[in-house]
Amino acid sequence: MGSGVIEHCDTTRAHVDKDIAALAESLRGYRSRRISLSYISWLPLEILTTIFTYIVEEDTFKSHTGTPRPNGAPISMIITHVCRHWRQVALECPTLWASLNCVSADCLDMMLERSKKIALVVIYRSPGSLRKCFQQILSQLPRIKFLQLCSYPWDVNRILDCLSSQPAPLLQSFKFSVAGKSNYRVMGSISDAVFQGRAPLLRSVELMECTFSWTSCIFSGLRTLDVRRIGSASYPTLSQLLSTLRRMPELEQLTLGLSSRISEDTELSDRVPLTQLKSIALDACTLRNAVSLFSCLAFPVDVKIALNLAPIGSCLSDLFSAMHKDPDGSGPIIRSMRASLSYHTFGVQFGTSTAFKSKYSWDPHNDDILLSIQFKCSSSTRKPPIIFDMCQMVPHCQIQSLFVTSSLVLRENFWRVGSTDLPELENIQLSGTCNMRSLIAVLQSGGTQSSDMAYPSLHALEFENIDFGCGEAEELQDIAIMRAGHGVGIHELRLVKCRNLVDDRVQFLKEVVTDVDWDGHEEGLVGGSGSGGGCLCHICRDESSGEDYMQALLHSDYDYDPDSDAYSED
Missing domain, CATH: 1.20.5 (Single alpha-helices involved in coiled-coils or other helix-helix interfaces)
Incomplete structure (x- = not known):
């Protein structure tokens, strides 16, 4: 070419x-x-700014609640890349740049410059993202109002030095956690030296895997204190703990992890008054520690209590006496109980409403739940009826609704004890992988008078994720007919994701129960197309495998001895 x-x-x-x-x-x-001709571009600048601010605040809120968005550029930076108009609006709004949510070291200088002198919200929930820039961040300590840090153990002392280098006059909330175990060499303690002892607006402190000086006055006047997984070097004595709480008369939320036994080095004189307390949670706590602490505190009768205990023992009644020092006084009426029973953990919640607004969790945000107790199961606490013992100890207990979620085989004794201890019960909800055979057997029993029947006030049943055994739908129909004849009929029946049910069986139930709500779920049907064909209910599975039903009970994870009621602390 x-x-x-x-x-x-x-x-x-x-x-x-x-x-x-x-x-x-x-x-x-x-x-x-x-x-520029789109509708949003014609919005007044203040409205557009408000929308941008809401987007940034929502992203920050998700980080507070533990659901941050995937790592990437800051939300405010993404906004500036949409168009010139949005970029100009965003650059003229310093508050959009004041949220340092895991911001990389490369973007940090730009964020600090564009935020001007606005108070900062700093959130670093992973130690990796913090390690390269904590000195740069903490140099801005005088303008930080919210500070959440997660550190590697080997960086703790350097971070504490930075936190102690300047006062924090705007700081309102401080969260600090250490990733992994905190026994790396000798870590410094959070004491009066932090923030140079000057954080006048500080109202919330949350510490995890940190050493903490209980004699420090820097955290006086808090409204929220959360100290969990305390290092052995900073475990408090009872007098130190009470002295710390006495300096917080406005305290509203208290969460403590007390896994090791507190040294009871003090005589009980005047109880520590926490008149503003709204909730107290003891995590990974021994029962004796809980009794010791509650015996020394005075708080309102409607305080929400959440306890995550080691295996409970003989002083269960002591715990309730310590929590409810005046059981005959005024207080909220307990109308519902929820039990979550698994092979290793029992959970019990007591609420003031006849319904629960949320799924079971140890530390609920449901305002209706006043008491939540979760405990590990030792060999002597694997008896589900223990949850009904608690009903006799909780003051103002008039339980109308019982919610049971269980992966254990519940024996008839469980439901008989419940019938005796809950005479006003109107509604039973049963869910989980357990079966309903024992409940049906108890409901079938009774004399000729309505007062002799099990659960004489019962009028509503709900079954969720339950295997119906062969003939159990028909037996449930017979129970409804029998109870109606005694004037204690079942008026409501709800069936959700129940297996081994067909429309014909449900239609029979509708003939004797006024309100039957069935979701139409059909699984594990007789003559089904499963691998082996036939019924998939618990009775047929046991028969087909040759396993005796009593043998299944004996292998369930609680003691089968029906005469033993002794509980002992592990």
Whole structure:
């Protein structure tokens, strides 16, 4: 190919590239004009700013609640890349740049500059993202109002040095956790040196896997204190703990992890008054520690209590006496109980409403739940009826609704004890992988008078995720007929994701129960197309495998001895 041809090709290519660039620029201009004609671009600047602020605050809120968005550029930076108009609005709003939510070291200088002198919200929930920039961040300590840090153990002392280098006059909330076990060498303690002893607005402190000086006055006047997984070097004595709480008369939320036994080095004189307390949670706590602490505190009768205990023992009554020092006084009426029973953990909750608004969790945010107790199961606490013992100890207990979720085989004794201890029970909800055979057997029993029947006030049943055994739907129908004849009929029946049910069986139930709510779920039917065919209910499975039903009970994870009621602390 001749040199002239090559030169002509190069020239032509250059002209084409120039035309393409011109078209791209023209297209960019048209896109910009089109965006400027969109409805949102005609919004007043203050409304657009409010929308941007809401987006940034929502992202920050998700980080507070433990559901941060995937790592990436800050939300405020993403906004600036939409169009020129949005970029200009965002750059003129310092509050959009004041949330340092796991911001990388590369973006940090830009965020600090654009936020100007606005108070900062700093959130670093992973030690990796914090390690390269904590000195740069904590140099801004005087303008931080919310500070959440997670550190590697080997960085703790350097971070504490930075936290102690300046006062924190705007700081309102401080959260600090250490990833993994905190026994790496010797870590410094959070004491009066932090924030140079000057954090006058500080109202909330949450510490995890940290050493903590209980004699420090820096955290006086708090409204929220959460100290969990305390290092052995900073485990408090009872007098130290009470002295700390006495300096917090406005305390509203208290959460403590007290896994090791508190040294009771003090005589009980005046109880520590916490008149503003709204909730107290003891996590990974021994029962004796809970009794010791509650015996020394005075708080309102409607305080929400959440306890995550080691295996409970003989002083269960002592715990309730310590929590409810005046059981005959005024207080909220307990109308519902929820039990979650698994092979290793029992959980019991008491609420003031006849319904629970949320799924079971140890530390609920449900305002209706006043008491939540979760405990590990030792060999002597694997008896589900223990949850009914608690009903006799909780003051103002008039339980009308019982919610049971269980993966254990519940024996008839469980439901008989419940019938005796809960005479006003109106509603039973049963869910989980357990079966309903024992409940049906108890409901079938009784004399000729309504007062002799099990659960004489019962009028509503709900079954969720339950295997109906062969003939159990028919037995349930017979129970409804029998109870109706005694004037204690079942008026409501709810069936959700129950297996081995068909429409014909449910239609029979509708003939004797006024309100039957069935979701139409059909699984594990007789003659089904499963791998082996036939019924998949618990009775047929046991028979087909040759396993005796009593043998299944004996292998369930609680003691089968029906005469033993002894509880002992592990």
